[in-house]
Amino acid sequence: MVFFHVAAFAVLVLFISYKSGEELVDAIPVGVCILTLILYGLSFVNGLSWSDYMAAAGCLFAVLLLVRNAERRAGILRHCAGEMKKPGTILAVLILAAVPLLTLGKVVTWWDDYNFWATDVKSIFYLDGFAGRYRNVAPEFGDYPPGTQMMKWWFVHFHPEEFREGLMFAGYYFMNLSFLVPLFRFVKKKNIALMAAAAAALWLFPTCVEVFGCDGCCADLTMAVIYGAFLCAVVDRKHGRLFYYGRQILFLMVLMLCKNTAFLWAGFGILFAIGHHVFLVRREEKTRADGWCLFLEAVFPALTEVSWLLFCVLNRRVAKLTGTALHMAAGSIQIPDVTKELVDAFLTAFVRYPLHRWSTPAVDLSPLALYLLIPLFVFILVKREKIDRRQGWYLGIFSAVSGACFYGINLVSHLTIFAAETQYLEPFAMVSSIERYGAPFTIGSLYLTAHLSMSRAGKGREKGAGRYPFGETAPLLICLAFVFLTADYQSAFRALLGYRTTVSQSLEERAEIVDDAAEDFLERTGAGEHGKSARVLYLRDISDVSWVRNTYISFEASPISVMYANVDAALAGPEEILQILHDSHAEYLYADKIVNGDEMLEALTAGDGFEYGCLYRLAQEAGSAQLVKVEGYDG
Numbered sequence: 001m002v003f004f005h006v007a008a009f010a011v012l013v014l015f016i017s018y019k020s021g022e023e024l025v026d027a028i029p030v031g032v033c034i035l036t037l038i039l040y041g042l043s044f045v046n047g048l049s050w051s052d053y054m055a056a057a058g059c060l061f062a063v064l065l066l067v068r069n070a071e072r073r074a075g076i077l078r079h080c081a082g083e084m085k086k087p088g089t090i091l092a093v094l095i096l097a098a099v100p101l102l103t104l105g106k107v108v109t110w111w112d113d114y115n116f117w118a119t120d121v122k123s124i125f126y127l128d129g130f131a132g133r134y135r136n137v138a139p140e141f142g143d144y145p146p147g148t149q150m151m152k153w154w155f156v157h158f159h160p161e162e163f164r165e166g167l168m169f170a171g172y173y174f175m176n177l178s179f180l181v182p183l184f185r186f187v188k189k190k191n192i193a194l195m196a197a198a199a200a201a202l203w204l205f206p207t208c209v210e211v212f213g214c215d216g217c218c219a220d221l222t223m224a225v226i227y228g229a230f231l232c233a234v235v236d237r238k239h240g241r242l243f244y245y246g247r248q249i250l251f252l253m254v255l256m257l258c259k260n261t262a263f264l265w266a267g268f269g270i271l272f273a274i275g276h277h278v279f280l281v282r283r284e285e286k287t288r289a290d291g292w293c294l295f296l297e298a299v300f301p302a303l304t305e306v307s308w309l310l311f312c313v314l315n316r317r318v319a320k321l322t323g324t325a326l327h328m329a330a331g332s333i334q335i336p337d338v339t340k341e342l343v344d345a346f347l348t349a350f351v352r353y354p355l356h357r358w359s360t361p362a363v364d365l366s367p368l369a370l371y372l373l374i375p376l377f378v379f380i381l382v383k384r385e386k387i388d389r390r391q392g393w394y395l396g397i398f399s400a401v402s403g404a405c406f407y408g409i410n411l412v413s414h415l416t417i418f419a420a421e422t423q424y425l426e427p428f429a430m431v432s433s434i435e436r437y438g439a440p441f442t443i444g445s446l447y448l449t450a451h452l453s454m455s456r457a458g459k460g461r462e463k464g465a466g467r468y469p470f471g472e473t474a475p476l477l478i479c480l481a482f483v484f485l486t487a488d489y490q491s492a493f494r495a496l497l498g499y500r501t502t503v504s505q506s507l508e509e510r511a512e513i514v515d516d517a518a519e520d521f522l523e524r525t526g527a528g529e530h531g532k533s534a535r536v537l538y539l540r541d542i543s544d545v546s547w548v549r550n551t552y553i554s555f556e557a558s559p560i561s562v563m564y565a566n567v568d569a570a571l572a573g574p575e576e577i578l579q580i581l582h583d584s585h586a587e588y589l590y591a592d593k594i595v596n597g598d599e600m601l602e603a604l605t606a607g608d609g610f611e612y613g614c615l616y617r618l619a620q621e622a623g624s625a626q627l628v629k630v631e632g633y634d635g
Contacts, residue, residue: 001052002158008058009035015062017083018076020243024083025092025185029229030243032151032178033250037304039150040257044311046129048153049160087195088184095199096177100155100170102496107165109506110216114551116141117217121152122163123559126530133315134585135533137558142317145308147257148219151175163528172217179225180205182232183447186454186476194473201480203496204487209355209370209442210435211488214495219259224439226255227265228447234273235391235452237281245293248273252301260319263305264409265440268402270298279394316585341425342414349431350407355442357432362485367407367434370442374399377449386452386475395452399445406441410434450479513552517592520613525590526632527557534633535561536615537586539577541594542568569597574604578625581618589616589627605629 013031017024042048066073083089108118116138123137124130124146136142155171156163180202187198206213206221213221230251237244252269256262274294281290312318354364365373375396382392410433414424423429435442454475490498514522526532538553543566550564563584567576577600581589591601593612601610604627610616616627617634 001055001160004052004055004059005154005158007062008055011058011062014076014080014083018079020240022239022243023086023185024089025181026247028092028096028181029179030247030250032175033247033254035154036147036150036175036254036257037250039154040146043124043129043146043150046127048124048128048157051154051157086185087187087190088181090190091184091187091195091199091202092181095202096174096181099173099177099203099496103169103173103499104164104166105503106169106499107503107506108555109502110212110218111551112218113216114555116144117148117219118165118168119555119558120144120146121149121156121168122528122555124149124153125156125163126528126559127533128531130311130315131533131559131561134535135559135561136315136317137554137561139561139563140320142315143260143309143312143319145219145257145259145262145305147254147259147262148172148175148217148222152217169217172213172222176206176213176222176225177202179222179229180447182229183450183454189473194476197480198476201483204489204492205446205483206439206443207356207488207492208446208483208486209365210439211356211358211491212432212436214488214491218436219262220436220439221443223255223258223262223265224443225447226251226258227269227440228444230255230269231272231444231448232451234269234276235448236455241289241293245297249297249300252297253304256301256305257308261437264406265444266301268405268440270301272398272402273297275394275398280391338419338422338425339415342419342430343411345425345427345430346411346414346434349427349434353427353431355431355435356488356491357428357435358488358490360486360488365486367431367438367442371400371403371407374403374445374449377453381449381452395448403441403445406438407434410437453479510552513549514556515549518549518553518556521553521590521592522556524613524615525557525560525562525588527560532633533559533561534588535563535584535586536588536590537563537565537581537584539580539589539591539594540564540566541592541597542566543595544592567594567597569594569600573600577601577604587618588630588633589618590614601627 009031012034013024013027016022016030017027020027038054039048039051042050066076084093108114113119119138120136120141130146131137138144151174152168152171155167155174158167183202184198187195206224210221210224212218230248233244233248233251252266255266255269277290277294350367352366354360355367355370378387378392378396378399381387382389387395414430414433418424418433424433521538522528525536536557538550545566547564550562554562563586565580565584567580577589591597591610591612594601598610602608604610604625605616606626608629610627611629615630615632617630619626619628
């Protein structure tokens with residue numbers, strides 16, 4: 001089915017481009033958004049595999065469309081041929097194919113991927129959609145939205161027999177690059193050297209300010225590129241109303257599904273669009289339709305977010321940080337008094353440390369340096385007559401205010417929600433937080449300035465701004481120079497090729513952490529099998545505590561949801577074990593050897609004896625509860 005999926009996606013993108021009359025590179029992210037939302041809808045009913053039939057139907061539709069009308073066929077083929085000849089389209093196709101192929105060998109190594117981003121994808125893959133109530137495999141991150149997971153699933157589904165980590169990374173990079181390839185439309189000449197430089201710069205671009213996406217597959221980088229693409233879509237008004245507002249709505253809908261904090265950036269985006277219309281557009285075009293479109297631009301993303309939150313409420317999914325924030329708001333949590341240390345670490349990181357944490361061969365930008373550079377870039381655009389003075393004031397004020405708001409929110413979050421995480425007392429860890437969570441602001445702002453600097457190249461020449469030594473290519477060359485001077489080459493190379501040297505070592509380390517007892521647990525519980533879903537309490541002795549190992553086991557066990565407990569038989573009894581089962585909402589229990597725990601556990605089996613290393617189901621009848629030995633799951 002790989003052929004049908006890829007062909008159907010190509011048909012979707014080409015159809016969008018043909019019907020709207022837009023360039024193919026602008027249609028690609030729109031197609032990705034539509035595909036993401038379709039998969040999101042199918043996941044609610046555990047029907048992701050139905051996309052196989054939908055893909056085949058899409059291909060059949062394309063054939064019928066071409067066969068039935070000769071005139072339409074000629075128009076479609078002429079449009080497609082014209083688009084495929086453009087340098088930007090060639091670059092987009094090459095990079096969207098090459099990067100996934102080069103990253104197929106990657107394996108999960110990053111802590112946050114084990115905690116949620118990879119473990120959840122694995123569950124969605126084996127369950128063909130979202131897990132049911134109390135069966136999500138990452139309970140501490142239950143309400144994390146699944147937007148990025150959809151594209152990862154799409155790629156993992158290319159090998160439906162078993163979960164392949166490399167395909168997950170391929171899907172992650174494909175989604176991120178899809179929102180960046182519109183920049184390729186500014187490559188107008190088929191110059192091999194220039195095209196190669198543009199392709200390299202597009203891959204390097206995020207590493208100028210953010211490198212977590214090079215090792216993991218979390219949603220922050222995806223949010224950043226979508227937010228940047230949205231800002232560009234707002235200022236790029238050379239489109240029909242349907243495409244202009246339609247893609248903005250789609251971008252915001254998918255953005256809202258990326259992460260819990262996405263509402264913040266979606267809010268900034270909506271405010272940017274409204275302000276752009278009120279201060280810049282309405283003076284020239286006074287139409288009621290634009291007002292309604294802006295209204296829908298706020299409503300549809302909100303409804304998307306509501307759909308996910310409602311699902312989480314119905315299925316009792318809540319994230320640890322969400323709970324912490326609620327307790328903090330209620331005043332029921334004590335915050336450590338480390339305000340001065342955290343503020344000092346934040347200011348030191350903000351002023352002095354490179355945004356991407358590592359030193360580069362040329363220029364290291366601190367968060368403060370970039371924050372000051374962005375309004376300077378806007379000022380240069382005004383001086384070069386790329387944008388008018390009114391637009392320059394608006395963009396400069398918006399970037400300054402939105403950046404100040406984000407950095408303020410980031411500092412407050414460390415003084416409250418993250419105050420107990422002592423690693424942020426060090427500036428190196430603090431700048432990591434600023435870098436990762438601020439990626440939508442930094443990457444989005446740079447994306448917008450790059451778009452503006454290149455999109456108005458012809459206008460400046462007419463007004464005497466042809467002072468550039470390289471003519472219309474100069475803005476592109478300036479953007480390339482900025483990327484090549486500030487990029488983190490080491491991280492970018494590691495993500496694309498360098499990771500290969502450490503794959504074996506990473507797998508060996510994983511095998512060492514998942515010990516023999518855990519391997520027996522995984523084998524007995526049937527981890528990694530299609531359709532199997534349950535919540536199991538994994539019980540160990542109080543002397544055998546390891547939250548790191550537990551996280552690794554959860555990844556290996558997915559789609560089985562595993563809860564963990566360690567007990568001291570001298571202090572606990574059968575009632576305590578039942579309470580742990582109840583609190584964890586577990587349906588089954590599996591136990592390793594517990595010192596002096598035989599009598600305690602046998603009391604729960606109604607005298608049938610208890611065998612370690614076996615799976616037991618919690619049976620509740622007539623107000624009593626007991627453990628019944630089983631060979632597998634029955635629900």
